[in-house]
Amino acid sequence: MEKWKEFMAEEDGVGVVEVILILVVLIGLVLIFKEQLTVLVNNIFKTITTESQRV
Template sequence: MEHVKDFLAEEDGVGVVEVILILVVLIGLVIIFKSQLTNLVNSIFKKITSQSNGI
């Protein structure tokens, strides 16, 4: 019975599960907002390119 209590009290894998859940949420957000992110990055690079021509 003590082995079961020790096993349930052990929290070594909790950090790994948290990191995996955070990664899943971030990947989901990137997939959902992919077109908006692409448009934003493209507009930033166009602005950089146009302003660098003036230098």
């Protein structure tokens, strides 16, 4: 019975589960907004290229 109480009180795996859930949410958001993110990144790189040529 004491081992069962120790097992239930142990929280080592909780952090791993939280990290996995956060990663799943982030990957889902990336998949949903993939096209918008691609356009945004391309615009940022175009701006960087244009501004770096001015210098």
